[in-house]
Amino acid sequence: MNNTHFTIALHILVRIALVAEKNKVITSKEIATSVNTNPVFIRRILSSLEKSNLVVVQYGTGSGWKLAQTPDNITLSDVYQAIKQKPIFDLHHSIPNQNCPIGKGIQPVLKYYYSDVEKALHSKLAKTTVADLLGETLSSQELHS
């Protein structure tokens, strides 16, 4: 995962949640217009979200995307899990020197520690839902009008 993907995924889900209030679906092209990018990029991320059962696609006439769960049931931890491809911190690209006590021993230590950090991150992300973001986004608009 690149770190913008999470932002795009959240934008997509909040955008779908908005039309879901009217029991409507939305196409990747329409979402792309909102995000200001191209539909294929949106579809690639939608594909990841679909595999994690966060969104569902409808084919045929009146086709488009809808949420697979209610917005208050989708946490940002779910979203992060769905689109993450890389861990938050990577280990060395090339294997460290095994003749050095640090080079030999540090990777397992860091690997364990990083997974611990990711758990803490997930705990934090789990406290917020797509419904929360939609609410905050809309209410911040009202203040300006």
Next chain:
Amino acid sequence: MNNTHFTIALHILVRIALVAEKNKVITSKEIATSVNTNPVFIRRILSSLEKSNLVVVQYGTGSGWKLAQTPDNITLSDVYQAIKQKPIFDLHHSIPNQNCPIGKGIQPVLKYYYSDVEKALHSKLAKTTVADLLGETLSSQELHS
């Protein structure tokens, strides 16, 4: 920051902490041998660590690097802060559609939320020090001998 930089920075600091126990310093070339990379790459990261007062360089004969603070005083939050160049999550690369209520409102919401997530990450990272990592790395070696 790329996500391997944090790993390399920790490797560097733990490696320096190891020789610091013997009141010695270590050169970027020696560190590069341990990390299994080139000295310039190491120096670039050392440069960031130096700016945050985590390491100090000695010139002249017997030159090399040492810690600017005791290892139990350097938390991983300090290290992360020193080398991070990008936030953990980026916003959109191109500005979203301002005619869409979501496109218009989501960036400030996410910006605030992301800084909140970073604070949680720092709290987690602050609980571990370079001394902790050094201890774990060495004790994991003993188990294998």
Next chain:
DNA sequence: ACTGGATGAAACTATATTAGTTACAGAGGG
């Protein structure tokens, strides 16, 4: 069946990022 709008996926490009490499001026203890 057929149509039409949308998806899924592959292929390709342009740009940005990352790590590696070379080179050389500058620092400073002996």
Next chain:
DNA sequence: CCCTCTGTAACTAATATAGTTTCATCCAGT
């Protein structure tokens, strides 16, 4: 003054990212 190492710039190769084009596939409605 010497010697070793640092600081930094410049360049390259490899990889990652987002954008674009293309086309087969899907399926509700007619």
